[in-house]
Amino acid sequence: MQSSRFVIGVIGGAAAVVAVGALGTHLLSGTQSTTGLDAHSTVTVDGHKALSGDIVAGRAQSRYHPLPWVGDKVSDVICPTGLKAVAGATVTCTGHRSDGSTVSIPVSVVKASADSVTWKFERS
Template sequence: MIGRTVEEPALGRWPFGRGAGPSRKERLEPLPLRFPFEEYAMLSKKFVVGAIGGATAVVAVGGLGTYLLSGTESTTGLDQYNTVLVDGHKALAASIVAGRTESKYHPLPWIGTDVSVSCPGGLKAVAGATLTCVGEESGGRTIDIPVTVVKASAHSVTWKFER
């Protein structure tokens, strides 16, 4: 450039383009603390936020697990091992209905009560068919457990019980 001289800014930095702005070291230096407890307070806030987030995640996963395990509907295949005839219809054997009901009646300590279930006969593989099983609590009290067929086909039965 003829007749012009360009003065370099302080610290050898140009005000624009490559190299403009504060140096890497200047960018990484923390701001000075005004009070000695500020750093502790910031770490405490991060810990509290993390703890609350973690607790929320645990509760959400626990709730989802409870929901999945507390279902009262079950689909069971009809095969030579668990099928009986009731009034000329294919039916799910009483032992299968009782065992599945017992295991799903009290899957977790906070869901249902611990019972021993027995059913008087097989559950017909006909939509709308009902059966009343009996549950006995550890104290000797008996509970009627109604079982209903929701959907039936030649190969499976979907049924549910009332808790």
């Protein structure tokens, strides 16, 4: 009787560790961000408010490989222009993998307001 309780406890503990790990991976591997539009982050693209390309590139680079088992590590990410603060707007940024190959990182605006932009990028 005592040993079956022990086995059940070990199995329950292992399941809890796996669940917490999966939740942590999910939370850290997200590719969506909301960024405020202020004097330091805002540029103009085609007459529209836009999020600076440097900010988009930095955030995409830091979140592209948040954990060793999620995504590839990229460096030197560059976005050719700012990301217009208009829902549906897109830009494709470019980065480099550790093996030297180039990776395209599509970025799109999910929603935008006068004060912030919610955007996401795709891992390839």
